[in-house]
Amino acid sequence: MDYLSAKEVAEKWNISRRRVQILCEEGRIEGAFKLSDVWVIPKDAEKPADRRKTKKKQTNREVDKLVSED
Secondary structure (H helix, E strand, C coil), X not given: CCEEEXXXXXXHHCCCHHXXXXXXXCCCCCCCEEECCEEEEECCCCCCCCCCCCCXXXXXXXXXXXXXXX
């Protein structure tokens, strides 16, 4: 199996090297392991889903409805 460094994966996924390291530390990249002080990640590893919450954008109708209820 081929492996990539955190830097190479960061470039591939268009995120920072530090973010890749954090994902590895959290165990969110399957097959990643630390070799000495370097994270080694399988070449075919998938980027984990973003866990940040997004706010639902209100439509104008929803805002108008809220205003008319007052």
